[in-house]
Amino acid sequence: MTDSSTRxxxxxxxxxxxxxxxxxxxxxxxxxxxxxxxALLLTPLADAMQQVAETARECLNCGNVGTSExxxxxxxxxxxxxxxxxxxxxxxxxxxxxxxxxxxxxxxxGGTLSALDAxxxxxxxxxxxxxxxxxxxxxxxxxxxxxxxDGQTTAHYIAxxxxxxxxxxxxxxxxxxxxxxxxLDDGTISAALSARKEI
Numbered sequence: 001m002t003d004s005s006t007r008x009x010x011x012x013x014x015x016x017x018x019x020x021x022x023x024x025x026x027x028x029x030x031x032x033x034x035x036x037x038x039a040l041l042l043t044p045l046a047d048a049m050q051q052v053a054e055t056a057r058e059c060l061n062c063g064n065v066g067t068s069e070x071x072x073x074x075x076x077x078x079x080x081x082x083x084x085x086x087x088x089x090x091x092x093x094x095x096x097x098x099x100x101x102x103x104x105x106x107x108x109x110g111g112t113l114s115a116l117d118a119x120x121x122x123x124x125x126x127x128x129x130x131x132x133x134x135x136x137x138x139x140x141x142x143x144x145x146x147x148x149x150d151g152q153t154t155a156h157y158i159a160x161x162x163x164x165x166x167x168x169x170x171x172x173x174x175x176x177x178x179x180x181x182x183x184l185d186d187g188t189i190s191a192a193l194s195a196r197k198e199i
Contacts, residue, residue: 009035045060061132063108063125065090073097079105082139084132086158088112096144104142107132112150113157126158133166142168147191 010032011174016027034042058064059071066072071077083104087093093106109124121127132138141162145151174192184192 009135052061062093062106063090063110064087064093064106073105079103080136081105082137083142084129084136084138084140085142085144086129086153087144088151092144092146102142105136109154110156112145112148114150124154127160129158130161133162138166140167143168145170147173147187 013024013027013031016022016030016039017024019027024199034045055067056065057067057069059066059074060069061074064071064073081104083102085093085096085104085106086100086109087096087106088109088111090108093108093147096102096106107125107129109126111119111124113119113121113124133141141158143155143158145155155170162168172195174188174195
């Protein structure tokens with residue numbers, strides 16, 4: 001489509017194609033579906049996006065995303081357990097919350113250390129993390145970072161910064177529930193064997 005009568009639609013397709021998991025063809029299909037279901041989907045979606053654009057903000061304390069300056073997790077007295085779970089981004093925090101097993105508070109770094117991308121501690125929320133540990137009565141820091149080179153480098157850096165101040169733990173790594181050994185990579189099998197436990 002190139003004529004001026006479709007310029008707005010083309011623009012919407014281009015914007016949708018920039019979303020994770022959507023390419024140009026998927027974006028085109030999604031936009032056409034939205035247009036066909038204008039009253040049911042497109043208009044409510046546009047209204048919801050406008051509302052989120054106006055109200056969404058990062059929690060000043062932990063970096064979670066919500067509609068208030070301090071998120072509900074940070075405000076909850078029930079979550080003040082002394083445990084602080086460190087994650088790379090908000091999607092990781094939401095994944096932990098979906099599991100429903102962690103009852104403490106979080107700290108979102110906003111990425112990982114990366115020399116190649118010139119991302120140092122100051123570009124992340126590491127200084128704020130160190131401040132929280134000293135001011136919030138944190139007794140345990142759980143490093144729930146991805147098992148990538150940058151994730152592990154970041155975990156080691158944080159561990160060095162907090163050594164001797166709090167108990168430091170990390171998530172266990174290894175065979176996922178329902179996983180078959182034949183489908184696992186060598187690193188996962190190695191981590192699973194190293195973290196084995198008695199039955």
